[in-house]
Amino acid sequence: MNFSDPNVLWIAYSLSNAVAILLLLAAIRSPKLARLLFAMLFFWASWINYSTSSATPEVYLEYGEKAVNLYAAFINGWFRQHISEFVKAIAVGQGLIALGMLLKGIWVRLACIGAIIFLLAIAPLGLYAAFPFSLIAGAACFFILKKDDLNYLWRPRVLFGHKT
Incomplete structure (x- = not known):
C-alpha cells in the first residue's frame, strides 16, 4: 500500500473501520455470518501477506513510521x-484462523482467540493498521x-428423506 499518498491512506483507513463496524454488527446479530466474513478476511490477509512478503518484503518497514x-x-x-520469514509465519497463522x-x-x-490476540498485537501499529480497526x-x-x-456454518439438508 502506498502510505505516502494521503488520499489512499484515508480511504483505506475509512473502509477498514467501516468493515470493522460491519463485522461487529454481524457478530452481534448473526455470528455465523461474522464467522464467514472473518474467514474471508483472514484468508485474504494471509494471501496478501504471503505474496507481498515474497515479492516486496521491504514494504512492511513502512509500518514502523506510525507505530508506537x-x-x-x-x-x-x-x-x-x-x-x-516473520510475515510468512503471520500469514500461516492468519490462514489457520x-x-x-x-x-x-x-x-x-481457538480461531476466535487467535484472532483476538493477533488483532490486539497489531493495534500498536497505529494508523497504518487502521487503528481502532x-x-x-x-x-x-x-x-x-x-x-x-x-457449529459448522452450514447445516445438513434433508433431500428426499436423506441427510446430505
Whole structure:
C-alpha cells in the first residue's frame, strides 16, 4: 500500500473501520455470518501477506513510521533482517484462523482467540493498521465466542428423506 499518498491512506483507513463496524454488527446479530466474513478476511490477509512478503518484503518497514516506539524499534531492528520469514509465519497463522472460523467447536474457539490476540498485537501499529480497526474487530470475535453455537456454518439438508 502506498502510505505516502494521503488520499489512499484515508480511504483505506475509512473502509477498514467501516468493515470493522460491519463485522461487529454481524457478530452481534448473526455470528455465523461474522464467522464467514472473518474467514474471508483472514484468508485474504494471509494471501496478501504471503505474496507481498515474497515479492516486496521491504514494504512492511513502512509500518514502523506510525507505530508506537517499542514496535518501531522492533520493525527497524530485528524485523528488518527477517521480514519475509516473520510475515510468512503471520500469514500461516492468519490462514489457520480463517480455516478455524469455518470449522466447529474448539477450532472456532481457538480461531476466535487467535484472532483476538493477533488483532490486539497489531493495534500498536497505529494508523497504518487502521487503528481502532483491530479493537473493533477483536470485539466482534469476542461476540462470536459468546453468541455463536460454534457449529459448522452450514447445516445438513434433508433431500428426499436423506441427510446430505
